[in-house]
Amino acid sequence: MTISRRVVLHFPRLLVDQPIVYHLVKDYNLEFNILKASVTPKEEGLLVLELSGEQSDYEQGMQYLTGIGVGIQLLSQNVIRNETRCTHCGACITICPTSAFTLELPSRRVNFQAEKCIACGLCIKPCPPRAMEVRF
Amino acid sequence: MGKTIAEINERIGKGQAVVVTAEEVIEIAADKGIKEAAREIDVVTTGTFGPMCSSGAYLNLGHSKPRIKFGGGSVYLNEVPAYTGFAAVDIFIGATALPDNDPQNKIHPGDFNYGGGHVIEELVAGKDVRLVAIAHGTDCYPRKKLETLLNIKDLNEAVLFNIRNAYQNYNVAVNLSDRTIYTYMGVLKPNLGNANYSTAGQLSPLFNDPWYKTIGIGTKIFLGGGVGYVAWQGTQHNPAVLRGDNGVPRRPAGALAVIGDLKQMKPQWLVGTSMFGYGCNITVGIGVPIPILSEEILRYTAVRDEDILAPIVDYAEAYPQRQPDILGEASYAQLKSGKIMVREKEVPTVSLSSYAKAAEIAQTLKEWIKRGEFLLTEPVAPLPGVEAGITFKSLEEHPI
Numbered sequence: 001m002t003i004s005r006r007v008v009l010h011f012p013r014l015l016v017d018q019p020i021v022y023h024l025v026k027d028y029n030l031e032f033n034i035l036k037a038s039v040t041p042k043e044e045g046l047l048v049l050e051l052s053g054e055q056s057d058y059e060q061g062m063q064y065l066t067g068i069g070v071g072i073q074l075l076s077q078n079v080i081r082n083e084t085r086c087t088h089c090g091a092c093i094t095i096c097p098t099s100a101f102t103l104e105l106p107s108r109r110v111n112f113q114a115e116k117c118i119a120c121g122l123c124i125k126p127c128p129p130r131a132m133e134v135r136f
Numbered sequence: 137m138g139k140t141i142a143e144i145n146e147r148i149g150k151g152q153a154v155v156v157t158a159e160e161v162i163e164i165a166a167d168k169g170i171k172e173a174a175r176e177i178d179v180v181t182t183g184t185f186g187p188m189c190s191s192g193a194y195l196n197l198g199h200s201k202p203r204i205k206f207g208g209g210s211v212y213l214n215e216v217p218a219y220t221g222f223a224a225v226d227i228f229i230g231a232t233a234l235p236d237n238d239p240q241n242k243i244h245p246g247d248f249n250y251g252g253g254h255v256i257e258e259l260v261a262g263k264d265v266r267l268v269a270i271a272h273g274t275d276c277y278p279r280k281k282l283e284t285l286l287n288i289k290d291l292n293e294a295v296l297f298n299i300r301n302a303y304q305n306y307n308v309a310v311n312l313s314d315r316t317i318y319t320y321m322g323v324l325k326p327n328l329g330n331a332n333y334s335t336a337g338q339l340s341p342l343f344n345d346p347w348y349k350t351i352g353i354g355t356k357i358f359l360g361g362g363v364g365y366v367a368w369q370g371t372q373h374n375p376a377v378l379r380g381d382n383g384v385p386r387r388p389a390g391a392l393a394v395i396g397d398l399k400q401m402k403p404q405w406l407v408g409t410s411m412f413g414y415g416c417n418i419t420v421g422i423g424v425p426i427p428i429l430s431e432e433i434l435r436y437t438a439v440r441d442e443d444i445l446a447p448i449v450d451y452a453e454a455y456p457q458r459q460p461d462i463l464g465e466a467s468y469a470q471l472k473s474g475k476i477m478v479r480e481k482e483v484p485t486v487s488l489s490s491y492a493k494a495a496e497i498a499q500t501l502k503e504w505i506k507r508g509e510f511l512l513t514e515p516v517a518p519l520p521g522v523e524a525g526i527t528f529k530s531l532e533e534h535p536i
């Protein structure tokens with residue numbers, strides 16, 4: 001059975017330079033799509049991937065990651081925007097760690113790119129009309 | 137050259153009025169010059185859509201059988217307390233009111249999920265609201281308790297009455313401390329992590345009429361998706377602040393008190409709002425038409441974001457301690473670019489008021505006027521200007 005999962009990978013500092021995604025592809029036949037990659041100020045790596053492949057390959061791939069010390073967070077919840085409540089103010093833009101919100105010019109409407117969202121939930125309460133909602 | 141409001145209304149009635157938004161007028165004035173633009177244009181429409189705390193609505197609930205006197209008793213709408221210090225069945229619901237059992241900031245930062253602003257939004261949306269009232273009972277108003285569902289269509293009056301809206305300029309809020317702070321200007325990240333501002337800049341009503349030459353008491357406006365009026369100057373109206381050469385205030389200055397029939401407003405333009413760690417509020421849509429009576433008025437409406445400056449204020453220390461210090465000024469063009477420099481650091485900026493929605497309001501008001509549905513009014517009295525000698529007072533404590 002082929003599956004597709006969105007995962008957030010947290011890399012400790014010493015793994016940041018390792019070709020980990022390459023191993024996922026080569027050794028576990030997984031296809032990937034990088035949704036977000038960044039290095040935090042503490043020099044830990046953050047990678048958000050959409051992975052697809054055979055379920056057994058996926059599970060072994062995850063085991064490999066855990067084994068080398070990568071933290072895995074499965075995106076089982078979704079954060080969506082209630083389009084009728086969003087006022088396009090922009091308060092969320094500087095809150096989101098993955099830059100999922102961008103200002104569209106010249107209209108100055110605020111775009112929400114769901115594929116960049118890692119469902120961290122940080123934007124939910126700072127949004128004045130509470131337009132961002134968690135779905136499980 | 138000069139036009140009168142009566143002449144402009146005549147042209148509106150015939151469907152001949154030339155109406156443009158405060159954004160569009162900038163280019164027209166640059167292309168054709170002030171003189172020609174003033175000759176051609178009859179009305180410039182402005183707009184703003186942001187959180188405005190000093191807002192609320194008064195309601196006349198009608199008389200129950202047997203009668204109950206809410207006046208002096210307690211009334212809750214969806215658990216949010218309303219003010220009852222009026223006659224038997226008049227109440228006032230304020231945008232920042234919170235349910236008695238709201239945890240507020242006991243665990244900081246509090247959520248403030250539901251308050252008076254949300255009640256107003258639900259009323260306007262035509263939803264039933266739960267009323268719970270307790271009264272002391274009198275010979276003429278015997279009832280002591282009442283619980284019922286209320287709907288806006290069953291009320292005698294439902295009137296939005298906001299005592300301070302459409303502030304003419306406002307602070308840019310930053311945080312110099314090393315912890316995140318939760319303010320009415322939004323969440324401010326430590327060490328100048330972000331800068332939040334809240335006006336529509338070149339589209340904002342009072343930036344387009346900096347000396348209150350056309351906007352006065354009785355001016356008919358777009359309010360919450362319906363029609364309203366300027367009732368008075370807003371509270372804290374403070375015209376005598378530092379101004380630029382163009383007359384535009386460089387500090388928070390004038391404000392409007394506005395009033396209008398809530399029954400014809402729309403929930404899309406009156407949105408219950410929660411400020412994380414601060415409280416509840418309502419986001420209000422306001423649009424004011426400016427009649428182009430002279431070249432001078434047109435010149436004011438052609439103001440651009442780059443010509444409007446706002447003060448940058450630290451909300452960790454200076455604001456709460458009422459210190460007058462500012463960290464500098466930024467133009468709305470800089471603010472809207474997404475970053476400003478504060479203390480040699482590049483700080484990302486965002487707005488709490490929606491420019492996109494402000495533009496939609498100005499556009500909507502423009503359509504109303506062009507279609508002849510909205511005539512302008514002559515103010516019955518001006519708003520106090522600099523000459524009124526208003527001084528801004530702080531609360532100085534006196535021992536009791």
Ligand code: SF4
Nearest residue numbers: 086087089090092127
């Ligand atoms: S903070 Fe909320 S309302 Fe404002 S743009 Fe973001 S999602 Fe929309």
Ligand code: SF4
Nearest residue numbers: 096117118120121123
């Ligand atoms: S939950 Fe909100 S803050 Fe977190 S990544 Fe998604 S959009 Fe950004």
